Amino acid sequence: MFGEFLIKKGKIVPEELEKGLATQRDLNLPIGETLVQLGFIEMGELDMLVSEFIAHKADELIGDDSIWEEK
Secondary structure, eight states, rough: OHHHHHHHTTSSSSSHHHHHHHHHHHHOOOOOOOOOOTTTOHHHHHHHHHHHHHHHHHHHTOOGGGGSSSS
């Protein structure tokens, strides 16, 4: 889910997510940290993206997804 969010945000491409998921198994890290280790995203950016992802999921739960729609 977080990986798909990153693709939608334009932070990574599907091939980077695939590599991240494969590498994640070896590193035994969360996908975000794995993507940082691979150099696909920066650690400082990861914190911001995780916060945004959590807010997005909370909005989905309460049914207010309008702020995330592309304009």
